[in-house]
Amino acid sequence: MIARYLPILDWGRSYNKQALSNDLVAAVIVTIMLIPQSLAYALLAGLPPEMGLYASIVPIILYAVFGTSRALAVGPVAVVSLMTAAAVGEIAQAGTAGYAIAALTLAGLSGLFLLALGVFRLGFLANFLSHPVIAGFITASGVIIAASQLKHILGVSAGGHNLLELLESLWTHLPETNPYTLVIGVVATGFLFWVRKGLKPLLRKMGMGPKLADVAAKAGPVAAVVITTVAVWLFGLGDRGVAIVGEVPQSLPPLTMPSMDWNLVRQLIVPSILISIIGFVESISVAQTLAAKKRQRISPDQELIGLGAANLGAAFTGGFPVTGGFSRSVVNYDAGAETPAAGAYTAVGLGIAALALTPLIFFLPKATLAATIIVAVLSLVDFSILKKTWAYSKADFSAVAATILLTLAMGVEVGVSAGVLLSVALFLYKTSRPHIAEVGLMQDGSEHFRNINRYKVLTHPDVVTLRVDESLYFANARFLEDYILDRVLGSEGIKHVVLMFSAVNEVDMSALESLEAINHRLDSMGITLNLSEVKGPVMDRLKRAHFLEELTGKVYLSQYAAMTELGPVGPAARTAA
């Protein structure tokens, strides 16, 4: 029982030297990668850089204790940091103490919400974010994040909650561009793009082993940080208007308290729910992808508890909302991390960095951090989902398109909410007007029935068989009534109507009443109503009502049995004749 909530008891028992050494190697690589990333995401969230480091320390350890994924690396990620900036920016001015406290509180609320979902096993709620909506949301967020960092590349102050506001504000401040900052920003961005695409092949060509080349490429951002920091220091660019990180306290994560002020909490509830769900969805898809590769299983409800604990940890140790990140987890996995202990070692590494290395980044230009963010998020931007969904399903396309447009035009919260609501509405709309096919017996000698408009099938003039392609419930009950009545009034000589229920997975009370009405009306025209291929669960339910007693026809186990009795066609008819 306890083991259910503490997966660490499971893998901890079989921990050995081999696993330890693998985990340590992975931890070193991930630590190097995480230092600039953590600083950058704090910048993106509008918070002091050290909070990015703090948010990566205790949360990682808590996730290692409570989470089920062996390779997931928890910490600040781009989309969640953007959502944090959007939510907290509504409440306080970036750079103030109130802003930082609101971010802590947001992490605390998010942690509580995730824990509650996990304990009450409500993880399935996240499934209502469809894949296309997520893809669209991440793409649009990537664009906004990249745009929001342009101000650091230009060295101007600009802001806005959506793409238009951002671009307009950038345009207004363009004349104030700082040339030194611009050079640093553009060079760093170009360098990082090149590291991403060109460095690894180059190192390989120079005879470096594939693993080492990979690590070196991942260290690209560190190189950018070191070079630009040294450049700023050497040439005294800080005095020429290049924005630098400045003094960062040398400290392990401090003990902090999220606010209990009801007014603040009330304003943060909705954003915290959205952040939790988006974070959970991002995290679980990464975790499932990595687990599948090693045939491990992860438990969604336990993941909620792991992420909830991590966020609560962030709230009490100077962090902000965190989740399992894609790039850091993949690096962790590729570097050979075997157990969540790798995460704990990474935390130690980051702790050392927070204690010892912070004076070294005094001259680190913000433009470099912005460059690492831009390069990281542009890999998330992928508009091909629009083309893919357009080809496959217009409903999915509408949901993606709405998500992307509204995220860009009105911000992340409106965008993702609209995407979810629209997907659900389109699903409901589709189920409210079900596809109904008239079917007949296939002529291939089988007992199979198919749509008369798609196949050459056998039918009998006395019998109309309709295959209802949807569960019957309140939203389509009246549609079915109208459809059957129209069909029957449209032709002469029908004696039997058979409803083939192979695709009917549910008949609710409203639909039951509609079936009663249909039975009644057909009866008054001298036509019997029959059912075929009714499934177990549906039949169980129908037996609890009076409908089956009043039914003028019969319930047949198979459609073939129904036709054999009501209007023989095909082999059966031939045998009879």
Next chain:
Amino acid sequence: MIARYLPILDWGRSYNKQALSNDLVAAVIVTIMLIPQSLAYALLAGLPPEMGLYASIVPIILYAVFGTSRALAVGPVAVVSLMTAAAVGEIAQAGTAGYAIAALTLAGLSGLFLLALGVFRLGFLANFLSHPVIAGFITASGVIIAASQLKHILGVSAGGHNLLELLESLWTHLPETNPYTLVIGVVATGFLFWVRKGLKPLLRKMGMGPKLADVAAKAGPVAAVVITTVAVWLFGLGDRGVAIVGEVPQSLPPLTMPSMDWNLVRQLIVPSILISIIGFVESISVAQTLAAKKRQRISPDQELIGLGAANLGAAFTGGFPVTGGFSRSVVNYDAGAETPAAGAYTAVGLGIAALALTPLIFFLPKATLAATIIVAVLSLVDFSILKKTWAYSKADFSAVAATILLTLAMGVEVGVSAGVLLSVALFLYKTSRPHIAEVGLMQDGSEHFRNINRYKVLTHPDVVTLRVDESLYFANARFLEDYILDRVLGSEGIKHVVLMFSAVNEVDMSALESLEAINHRLDSMGITLNLSEVKGPVMDRLKRAHFLEELTGKVYLSQYAAMTELGPVGPAARTAA
């Protein structure tokens, strides 16, 4: 084209003497019944009595021109009047000019909304009100309406927006009860109940014809009105504290203007939408019931236009929100109304009443009107829906119970909204965790496949066949992935998985990606994935993606064909052996 929007052109052409005489008879009967009812519903809505008459005149004529039902009688009805009182009571004090203007405006907004739904053919939206939710809502409304009228029976002033507030307020004011009013109220209520149950059988026993007895029974409220009015006049009870209707202007419906004040409009938008939808649902079910009896058809979208026109008419002629009423329509139908012209003649009758008869009701006690309302609405109260849904489906039961409780406890708007949202949420929840049955071949010599847990069926050890009992979409895509993986990991030696798609009516983009993942994972375990009985529309869509090319197995037309090839059992295996 014009005829589509003007059904009058259809029935008007064939109008003849016989229809005229039938319509006239019906109109006389309905007029007699409507006079006290209209006054009473105005009282219920908190409006001056003449507005009840006005709301029954022009709207009836407009519906006759635009509506499709031959027998529907449009005017104020109990539930809509209650909703009007609830909505307008939030904004203005009953009895003030602002209150009346808000009611006109509400009718106008409701008319516009209904027209818009009709023109854009959105009538299907009303289907999202499930039958149980409607039944629960009407029952709870009936209780609230009856309770709200008790103050008139007691002769005290009391109020409240929900049952508890109403009863508490009544209890506080109980000591102020006016004995004369109480006597009138109780006697009138008793008399009306007796008329409803006992008068018709008595008259029949006394030898009166069935039709005449029916008309006499319907005239009961008129008798109560006449008798109590005369009593108040004779004994001067108006001076002894019995609340009377007082002076009512002698006038045809006046020309009025709904308010264009944006502040007022904004407050009334949500209530007007709820009133429109509830009114439409009530009206269309009455219309469909009556139409079915004569094998006539009504068009839901045109009904919206008819009701929209009627409500706009009410807004401009001193009325308040109206809809097709159950009792008045049934009376109209039973009295032999053949065409909507009967409604127009009723309007003329009511016009004469408004012009000539209003001085006669000066002494009419409000207690009598309250008695007619109580007797009318208690026939709507029917808690048996709770028992019926409990036996049939717990989901339906929850929706009804929530609707009833919340309507009683928090008022009509909250109640009905919660009912709709809960029904939709429960439906989504059910579809998010689909029933999946493992199936095998029936041993009756047929080619039919059924659940292995319900029937003795034949299976082959190499093959797992899962019948997925739900359309596959974002909310259940991951569930399917987990389910199949669990099933396959749970047993040895499986070579083929067949997904029987007979109940899958849709595969959206998210589900497609899940199917791709399943295909991939099974492949890595050396298991093929096959589909059977994929329907036309689903197959069309799958062909637009790469999935079918990557599928490790095949798509079989029927499950029998799949088993014949992958793992023969039953007759096929016997033949082969």
